[in-house]
Amino acid sequence: AARGRRSRGAARDGGSPEETLDDAADELFRRLRALRKEIADASGVPAYVVFTDACLRAMAARRPTSEQALLAVPGVGPTKLARYGAAFLDLLRRPDAAAAHA
Numbered sequence: 001a002a003r004g005r006r007s008r009g010a011a012r013d014g015g016s017p018e019e020t021l022d023d024a025a026d027e028l029f030r031r032l033r034a035l036r037k038e039i040a041d042a043s044g045v046p047a048y049v050v051f052t053d054a055c056l057r058a059m060a061a062r063r064p065t066s067e068q069a070l071l072a073v074p075g076v077g078p079t080k081l082a083r084y085g086a087a088f089l090d091l092l093r094r095p096d097a098a099a100a101h102a
Contacts (some may be wrong), residue, residue: 004061005070006061021022021057021060021061022043025061025063026060028059028060028063028092029056029057029059029060031089031091031097032051032059032060032091032092033047033053033056033058035087035088035091036050036051036056037085039084039087041058050078050080051076051084052075053075054074054075055073055074055076056077058073058074058075059073059076059088059092063092063097064092065089065093066089067081067085067089070085070089072090
């Protein structure tokens with residue numbers, strides 16, 4: 001069991017380029033976190049249940065604007081897409097989010 005835990009942790013810790021955000025992506029990450037907090041508070045669940053920080057960082061780096069692209073973000077599955085996708089896509093599709101990336 002310990003061996004399995006280590007390999008999963010190693011996969012998680014293997015850095016990806018998306019983990020390092022530029023200033024614009026960092027600002028978008030903060031806005032995504034604020035949205036997540038609103039949704040979590042309204043739903044009465046901890047924020048990480050909505051999406052993890054790692055998932056939000058990947059969203060900020062990739063800036064998906066379609067359901068298909070959002071599903072490609074690690075941590076987003078069909079259930080979370082159905083439950084929270086519209087609100088996050090609304091934020092990600094805003095012109096100021098796209099302009100921040102330019």
